[in-house]
Amino acid sequence: MIESANLLASKTWHIQHAHLVIAAMRRFAEELRAAGFAVDYRFARTLAEGLHDHRAIHRTEEVLVMEPASRSARERMARLGCRVVPGNQFLCHYSDFAAWVNRRLNVRMEDFYRWQRRRLGYLMEGTGPRAQPSGGRWNFDADNRRPPPRGHVWPAPLTSPLDDLDRAVIEHISPFCEGESPTGIWATTRAEARRRLDHFIDRVLPGFGPHAEAMTTGSMHLAHSLLSPYLNLGLLTPAEVCDAVQVAFDRGLVPIASAEGFIRQVIGWREYVWGMYWAGMPAYAGLNALGATRPLPPVFRGNAATQMRCLDQVLSEVRTHGFAHHIQRLMVLGNLCLIAGVDPAELLDWMWASFVDGAEWVMVPNVLGMSQHADGGRMATKPYASGGAYINRMSDYCKGCHFNHSRRTGEDACPFTTLYWDFFARHQVRFARNPRVSRQVQVAMRLDDLSEVRECANEVVTRLSAGQL
Ligand SMILES: Cc1cc2nc3c(=O)[nH]c(=O)nc-3n(C[C@H](O)[C@H](O)[C@H](O)COP(=O)(O)OP(=O)(O)OC[C@H]3O[C@@H](n4cnc5c(N)ncnc54)[C@H](O)[C@@H]3O)c2cc1C
Structure with missing residues (x-):
């Protein structure tokens, strides 16, 4: 694992963004070591230098990396001679998305989403070509545009106390960053991310949807999941998040409009965005x-x-x-x-x-x-x-x-x-x-x-x- 100084200095990061990524990396390295893996955690000027040093010291013949989600990172890996292996951060690989696009005259998120629902089986009754969407409708979005209700008490986000590792990271990154210092809202381990997923399913998901477009001075959270950082970093996978929603729905703990609204965001919008990105790059940027x-x-x-x-x-x-x-x-x-x-x-x-x-x-x-x-x-x-x-x-x-x-x-x-x-x-x-x-x-x-x-x-x-x- 390589912390690249150049990458840190490449933008004026919000300190909570840089902290989340670096603290999560350092903790993951600790977890791997505790599980018996040998971890070479390097601080280098660039990714290329870190990799060069690793190869020189360990005489590594082949370096495998999980496929990065973004093109620029993927190209860098290829230039550095790494072999890219598939990851689990998406349920529809962009090559499958491209094949889906090629079979269509019009490319619409709603059609992709329905294809994903059928393929993956989330919120479906029955199996095979006769399977029907749970609740009798594919999409409950029309019910989800209500203004903020007055006097509603929104759930508070979970927090985790900061420790010495957090403080060391904050000290290290502060000169390159702006924004308010981390408060513990963002989880930096898989266990803490799982705790936030459970909190979301139990406390927030039942209210997800109806006020998805609402904005209020009283809450930054409303009934959103706040799970995107973990899905993007790999602390949670889309499959486990959607499985948890399906289980809550099957147990009758969540109304269909909320379960459907959330599943649409993850297997619909998130995956569609990824597919469109790869289909359009590099010109898109x-x-x-x-x-x-x-x-x-x-x-x-x-x-x-x-x-x-x-x-x-x-x-x-x-x-x-x-x-x-x-x-x-x-x-x-x-x-x-x-x-x-x-x-x-x-x-x-x-x-x-x-x-x-x-x-x-x-x-x-x-x-x-x-x-x-x-x-x-x-x-x-x-x-x-x-x-x-x-x-x-x-x-x-x-x-x-x-x-x-x-x-x-x-x-x-x-x-x-x-x-x-x-x-x-x-x-x-x-x-x-x-x-x-x-x-x-x-x-x-x-x-x-x-x-x-x-x-x-x-x-x-x-x-x-x-x-x-
Ligand atoms: C201008 C703009 C910038 C955005 N920047 C980012 C970004 O940097 N990173 C990011 O992950 N999302 C981004 N989004 C998409 C979306 O706003 C966030 O994913 C969402 O607000 C994250 O909050 P949440 O986890 O509470 O989402 P929820 O409302 O709880 O939705 C659940 C999950 O669905 C996924 N999702 C929903 N919509 C989208 C979408 N349009 N694209 C990708 N994933 C989606 C996310 O993984 C999210 O965690 C952006 C949207 C806009 C319009």
Whole structure:
């Protein structure tokens, strides 16, 4: 196992991201040693140097590595002469995904998901071609768009106390990192990750789904699983996570809408994203279909304050935990950058460093594709652009905000609302024939005050770039 100093210095990582990866590596090495394996744990300037030293000292003829999820890492392994062996971090290898794509005219996540359900047998009644989805429907997503309920008590995340190993890692990585120091929220061993899976199944899963799109100042957790870092690091496998959900459903402990909603995220979205990543790389990482070139607003890096309550709330959660849930990523952080015309590659780089579950394979389709529409619609057939009205409906962020979510011009106009209309006017040619958003384009082009909106939008992006919003 090699800790590469260059990799650590390659980005300004959120300290909780770097801590999670390095502490999990060091603990895994300890566990392997305790189980009787000989572990060569090396600190090197680069991966290549670490491997060279290992080969020289141990006269190793062949080095096997588990297949890395991201292309850049896989290529590096190949360059270093390592033999890649299959891993267990996904249930559908990207070569099988590519074969599935080749058999179809249209590539849609929902079709892939149903294929996965049939193939893997999760939440199915019966076997073979006659098998039917449990609950009589493939998808209960329509039930999952409710705003946050008032006064609801959301589960608190589990924590684990920090020990000497954590403190040593924190001291080692601090000079390269930003964000608040680890609090014990993120598990760094398989046993602790399993404990979080059990907690999720018992306490959180029954409420998973109905409020999946809700955002509230009262909880960073809501009814999300917070399991992505462990799935991405390999502390948990997708198979064991889905098996646990199936068992809870079979025992009648979880409603079908919650079990289905979660299984869809894991065997549907997660695997689809991975397949799309490999199908599109290496070109995918450089796409910028909307020609967005503005720099990432300084408030993202903590170099400015903001009066936008939603943005302030989500960025402060990222600083505190290295985490934001899906809708915060998509509809606050991503949405703002999309409608403000921020360079998608800059947002990707920031998110990769800032989120504890960040990795190239998952960021490219989610950030460039789904969130920034930089792939021209491969991941999502519409741009995820919204104004303040959506944020107000799905969160408690707008109450007490300096800006008025329903105003698009004027001193107190909500920047999301102004930029939303400007976005559709700016991209009218591209989206006029898109059935999912053509109405927004028409409405934007017919606004009485469109020229005022455009002026106001220019001012908003100027102030955003200057850290004065
Ligand atoms: C702009 C943007 C950036 C994102 N960045 C990341 C990232 O760096 N790492 C990451 O793992 N996910 C990323 N996602 C996907 C998703 O937001 C996170 O997987 C999820 O928020 C993690 O929280 P959770 O474990 O509580 O998820 P839950 O809501 O509990 O979902 C369960 C699991 O489903 C999987 N999943 C659900 N949706 C996706 C998806 N779109 N892509 C991949 N896996 C998915 C995750 O493994 C997740 O743990 C991103 C999404 C967007 C829109």
